[in-house]
Amino acid sequence: MPYTQLTIEDVLKNMKFQRDAKGEALIRSAYEMAEVAHRGQKRKAGEDYIQHPLHTALNLAKIGLGPRTISAGLLHDVPEDTQVTLEEVEKKFGKEVAAMVDGVTKLGRIKLRGTKEEMYLENLRKMFLAMAADIRVVLIKLADRLHNMETLEALPPEKRERIARETLDIFAPIANRLGIGEIKDRLEDLAFQHLDPEKFAYVSKISEEQQAQRKIHIRQIISELKKQLQKDGIRVEDIYGRSKHPYSLFQKLKRHDMDINKVYDLAGIRIIVAEVVNCYETLGVVHKMYRPLVGRIKDYISLPKPNGYQSIHTTIFGPKGKFLEIQIRTKKMDDEAEFGIAAHWIYAENRRSFRNFFRKKSVVPEQDLVWVKQLREWQTELGKDNQEFMEGLRIDFFKNHIFAFTPMGDIINLPEEATPIDFAYKVHSDIGDRAIGAKANGKMVPLDYRVQNGEVIEIITSREHKNPSRDWIRFVKTSAAKTHIRKFMKRDGMI
Ligand code: MN
Numbered sequence: 001m002p003y004t005q006l007t008i009e010d011v012l013k014n015m016k017f018q019r020d021a022k023g024e025a026l027i028r029s030a031y032e033m034a035e036v037a038h039r040g041q042k043r044k045a046g047e048d049y050i051q052h053p054l055h056t057a058l059n060l061a062k063i064g065l066g067p068r069t070i071s072a073g074l075l076h077d078v079p080e081d082t083q084v085t086l087e088e089v090e091k092k093f094g095k096e097v098a099a100m101v102d103g104v105t106k107l108g109r110i111k112l113r114g115t116k117e118e119m120y121l122e123n124l125r126k127m128f129l130a131m132a133a134d135i136r137v138v139l140i141k142l143a144d145r146l147h148n149m150e151t152l153e154a155l156p157p158e159k160r161e162r163i164a165r166e167t168l169d170i171f172a173p174i175a176n177r178l179g180i181g182e183i184k185d186r187l188e189d190l191a192f193q194h195l196d197p198e199k200f201a202y203v204s205k206i207s208e209e210q211q212a213q214r215k216i217h218i219r220q221i222i223s224e225l226k227k228q229l230q231k232d233g234i235r236v237e238d239i240y241g242r243s244k245h246p247y248s249l250f251q252k253l254k255r256h257d258m259d260i261n262k263v264y265d266l267a268g269i270r271i272i273v274a275e276v277v278n279c280y281e282t283l284g285v286v287h288k289m290y291r292p293l294v295g296r297i298k299d300y301i302s303l304p305k306p307n308g309y310q311s312i313h314t315t316i317f318g319p320k321g322k323f324l325e326i327q328i329r330t331k332k333m334d335d336e337a338e339f340g341i342a343a344h345w346i347y348a349e350n351r352r353s354f355r356n357f358f359r360k361k362s363v364v365p366e367q368d369l370v371w372v373k374q375l376r377e378w379q380t381e382l383g384k385d386n387q388e389f390m391e392g393l394r395i396d397f398f399k400n401h402i403f404a405f406t407p408m409g410d411i412i413n414l415p416e417e418a419t420p421i422d423f424a425y426k427v428h429s430d431i432g433d434r435a436i437g438a439k440a441n442g443k444m445v446p447l448d449y450r451v452q453n454g455e456v457i458e459i460i461t462s463r464e465h466k467n468p469s470r471d472w473i474r475f476v477k478t479s480a481a482k483t484h485i486r487k488f489m490k491r492d493g494m495i
Contacts, residue, residue, distance in 0.1 A: 023067030030071035044154035059143035072100035103137035268325035
């Protein structure tokens with residue numbers, strides 16, 4: 001597969017907002033640093049390494065992110081893979097950019113492999129978000145993953161499969177939770193294509209056939225609708241035909257015994273209007289012209305989907321009895337459906353509050369941030385209290401939680417200020433009872449050490465003795481650890 005060779009101009013050209021001289025200068029100098037640092041390095045397919053950060057930056061520009069996030073995207077592999085250090089990045093580009101680069105580097109070290117069990121995967125997704133701390137770090141990671149998926153061909157088959165699986169299990173659902181439909185769809189299709197090439201080809205083929213059958217009708221309906229809407233004085237910003245992407249069609253087919261005739265939203269038309277009230281007016285016009293299918297009218301404007309998605313959907317009987325789904329939404333809703341969380345920044349920014357948005361929590365009214373509701377729901381699922389988990393863009397909803405790893409990559413969820421002993425008992429009571437030492441990220445630490453988010457904790461155990469110390473009671477944080485230590489002391493007649 002030939003790769004698109006990008007230049008920094010392609011990135012700048014695709015920026016949606018904030019393309020001013022200052023921002024451009026920042027991006028250009030981030031590019032220079034990355035280009036020099038990666039010079040001589042090649043990607044697996046043989047192209048210059050710098051193409052990877054450039055594509056990552058382009059993906060970020062396309063979903064509307066600003067100069068600092070794009071710069072961090074350009075620099076995201078610099079500290080890990082080159083001689084240039086994070087300190088140098090910070091010196092040149094400041095704390096904010098450096099913190100994002102650091103966040104991406106740290107996320108890259110997490111092993112995201114796991115079982116297929118949904119609960120475990122959900123924990124991995126939560127942990128990933130919690131560790132990122134700044135939503136922009138997650139967006140860079142998604143942009144990075146998207147390019148890695150686009151160039152997956154270059155890797156050996158086993159690696160390809162693992163990465164595609166991880167993409168489907170972790171990254172696509174995160175993109176979905178953040179409402180970034182554009183990235184979610186592409187990640188899913190790329191993963192699907194690699195994991196099941198035959199089914200992918202099959203689904204793509206029937207989709208194309210169905211598309212072709214509907215093409216003329218769609219064109220006809222669009223022109224009829226345009227005329228009528230104009231007559232009724234409803235301003236239409238955009239109207240176009242759309243189709244379901246392969247992976248999503250495949251999911252639908254599975255639910256309907258692989259019977260394509262039962263899939264009603266295979267193809268459709270999207271109408272973008274100016275105001276919310278126009279959405280309902282347009283729905284009236286559509287139903288006046290075409291008979292709607294009973295039970296297929298969905299008002300996600302009044303009742304948004306959990307990820308914040310808003311739109312009106314209705315399925316109509318088109319010519320020759322072919323069903324067509326019509327989606328009606330405003331420009332803002334459309335942007336939010338494509339760019340998700342990033343769109344909120346674009347709109348926040350247009351209200352001249354972008355700068356403050358990162359620093360103060362009250363600048364953008366919380367009800368504006370539908371995705372916040374979603375994060376909050378996750379928090380409730382975890383059974384934590386709801387107060388003040390959101391501060392600006394920080395993902396503080398796991399504020400009192402620490403995620404640490406076993407040397408095997410399993411995630412251990414601990415309360416704040418937990419120690420290696422808490423960790424040990426959480427893994428297994430026997431490991432707690434036999435603990436004699438601990439390492440955090442490979443370095444020896446005392447047993448009352450406070451475990452930090454993301455650390456790999458290794459417990460050194462005694463093979464011969466079970467020997468919990470009564471001193472441990474003073475510093476452990478979890479009740480499980482306390483219970484086990486007390487039980488042991490009682491048995492030994494220590495208390
Ligand atoms: Mn990368």
